Amino acid sequence: MEKAVLRKLTTLCVVCGLVCLVLLGVAGFRDTNREWKYYQEDYREKLMGKLGRDKNPAMYQRVAEMKPELKQVVVTEWQTVDRCVTCHISIEDPLFAQAGQPLKTHPYPELLKQHPVERFGCTICHGGQGLATTYYGSSHEPIHNWPVTLVTKGLMQSRCGYCHKDFEAIKADKLIAGRALYQELHCAGCHQINGQGGAVGPDLSSFADKDPSNFSLENLKGSRSKQNWVIEHFQDPQRVSPGSPMRGYAMSDKQVEALASYVLSLNQREFTRKYTPKLRAGYLPPRVDTVLPEPELGTTSKVEADGNRDLRL
Structure with missing residues (x-):
């Protein structure tokens, strides 16, 4: 009896040992085959091709000796660790202006010089999960309940408003148009921003900082993200938030995008002087609770009546 039990225990130990070896091998294989390593190897080979051994032998040799490595930027100001440059390794390399992602140079090099x-x-500008080193993990596609998924191109200016409050100074046309729409549609009649406006609806002063868990996403037609919630809520507030007292307005897609960009820019963050943009002399934040006379706001609003006007978007 004891020998039979001993044989079973021995067999179990051997099986467990084999399983551990297999798992160890799988872990080693996965670590060797990280997707970011392929991107860096692709960058190295393409850069060597662009440089040429004869044109710049010293630089060519340095590139040839490059080894895959994690790259990260730590920004204590907003307590983030960004590893985006691990994959977007050539973001500042002008030789890759025509390359495909993730090796493509930043499309606005002058903006990158300032930031x-x-x-x-x-x-801070693009959103996403900076610690991740995979396409999905970095939130290129929405991750359930991740606070800030990668910001879509149409809403990119919302991130400018995190730091820059003088929209005219940076020529943020969508933010300018969105703020104007907020005033035209009498949004301040129900919502407050920095103490300006009514108290019927939620205070929007720190809307950008709200966690997505505060939003009901089950009625969305598109992706379940905070960004998309704002877009669809402006398009049809009753569908997205049944029972909401918010009135629907017939706005164009560009107008919805502009208003969403403005609302998604509202936050209460304070930055140190190093990161605080300079303001124009005499700059005063425009009031957002100034409204049009009620007779000028019909069923579809003055915005819809002027739907063909150019918002410069």
């Missing part, structure tokens, strides 16, 4: 990656990181 260098080593100082600002990436997620």
Whole structure:
């Protein structure tokens, strides 16, 4: 009896040992085959092809000796660690202006000069999960309950408003148009921003900082993200939030995008002087609780009546 039990225990130990070896091998294989390593290897090979051994032998040799490594930017100002440059390794390399993602050079090099990656990181402007090193993990596609998924191109200016409050100074046309729409549609009659407006609806002063868990996403037609919630809520507030007293307005897609960009820019963050943009002399924040006379706001609003006007978007 004891020998039979001993044989079973021995067999179990051997099986467990084999399983551990297999798991160890799988872990080693996965670590060797990280997707970011392929991107860096692709960058190295393409860069060597662009440089040429004869044109710049010293630089060519340095590139040839490059080894895959994790790259990250730590920004203590907003307590983030961004590893985006691990995959987007050539973000500042003009030789890759025509390359495909993730090796494509930043499309606005002048903007990048004013916001260098080593100082600002990436997620303060683009959103996403900076610690991740995979396409999905970095939130290129919405991750359930991740606070800030990667910001879509149409809403990118909302991130400018995180730091820049003088929209005219940076020529943020969508933010300017969105703020104007907020006034035209008499949004301040129900909502407050920095103490200006009514108290019927939620205070929007720190709307950008709200966690997505505060929003009901089950009635959305598109992706379940906070960004999309704002878009669809403006398009049809009764569908997205049944029973909501919010009135629907017949706005164009561009107008919805502009208003969403403005609302998604509202936050209460305070930055140190190093990261606080300079304001124009005599700049005063415009009031957002100034409204049009009620007779000028019909069923579809003055915005819809002027639907063909150019919002410069």
